[in-house]
Amino acid sequence: MWSSKVADLNNRVALVTGGNSGIGLAIARRLARDGADVVINGIVTNEEGGAVALEIASAHGVSARYIRADLRNPAEIESMIRDVEREYGAIDILVNNAGMQHVSSIEAFPVDKWNDMLAVNLSASFHTIRLSLPAMRAKGWGRIVNMASISGLRGRAGKVAYNATKHGLIGLTKAVALETATTDITCNAICPGWALTALVQKQVDALAERESLDNEAATRQLLGARQPSGRFVTVDQLASLASYLCSDDAQEVRGAAWTMDGATTAA
Numbered sequence: 001m002w003s004s005k006v007a008d009l010n011n012r013v014a015l016v017t018g019g020n021s022g023i024g025l026a027i028a029r030r031l032a033r034d035g036a037d038v039v040i041n042g043i044v045t046n047e048e049g050g051a052v053a054l055e056i057a058s059a060h061g062v063s064a065r066y067i068r069a070d071l072r073n074p075a076e077i078e079s080m081i082r083d084v085e086r087e088y089g090a091i092d093i094l095v096n097n098a099g100m101q102h103v104s105s106i107e108a109f110p111v112d113k114w115n116d117m118l119a120v121n122l123s124a125s126f127h128t129i130r131l132s133l134p135a136m137r138a139k140g141w142g143r144i145v146n147m148a149s150i151s152g153l154r155g156r157a158g159k160v161a162y163n164a165t166k167h168g169l170i171g172l173t174k175a176v177a178l179e180t181a182t183t184d185i186t187c188n189a190i191c192p193g194w195a196l197t198a199l200v201q202k203q204v205d206a207l208a209e210r211e212s213l214d215n216e217a218a219t220r221q222l223l224g225a226r227q228p229s230g231r232f233v234t235v236d237q238l239a240s241l242a243s244y245l246c247s248d249d250a251q252e253v254r255g256a257a258w259t260m261d262g263a264t265t266a267a
Helices: 022-033 046-060 074-088 111-139 160-179 198-211 215-223 235-245
Strands: 013-016 037-042 064-068 093-096 142-147 185-192 257-260
Touching: 013 022, 013 074, 022 037, 022 046, 022 093, 022 142, 022 235, 037 046, 037 074, 046 064, 064 074, 074 111, 093 111, 111 142, 111 160, 111 185, 142 160, 142 235, 160 185, 160 257, 185 235, 198 215, 235 257
Parallel strands: 013 037, 013 093, 037 064, 093 142, 142 185, 185 257
Antiparallel strands: none
């Protein structure tokens, strides 16, 4: 259930990377609900991604399209940005949501996974921001929202690449916020704790079945001490926060690493 409208984004154009599923899809739907035309990026087929874009357009009466681009490839990123600018003009709202995860000790961490995670989780945001900013500056308005993580604020064994890239993304956010501080362009990061995506719900369901638990008990057991509230962050809550950061009310929220984590980082 969507909350009430936070931002008036009529006549704005939003690009959401990793926007065909999970948190990215929730954000794309929310921005469209707030009036923005939406471009979603992903690596699924054009048919699959196009169907998601059509659903967004039909539900919210905005323009929506899908662009398939591999964010490990800077040339594909540039092609995507130029494509959006040709069709819509400036990208008003840039949501860098796409990300990868791999868990392993550093000694066993595959080098190719490290390189891919650096490219998708960090370098892709560098490229989308540097390529989108000139048109934002020319238009005199912009919102950049980077999906970081509480893993960008603290360390955890087995997550060397994820920790490194999310820490880096927060640093990138702060630097861009300072470079745009005198303009009407803002740059902020969202740092979720454990969010309830379809993939995580499968883990809950599997635990519930394995140990004969109901959904609530399985959730509490899975979260354990990792999220003190005992509840998952929802994708709709994260989408509402992204919407707020795109609103005029958030004009002076700049360089924030905004946690939504059930008090995980409060300890």
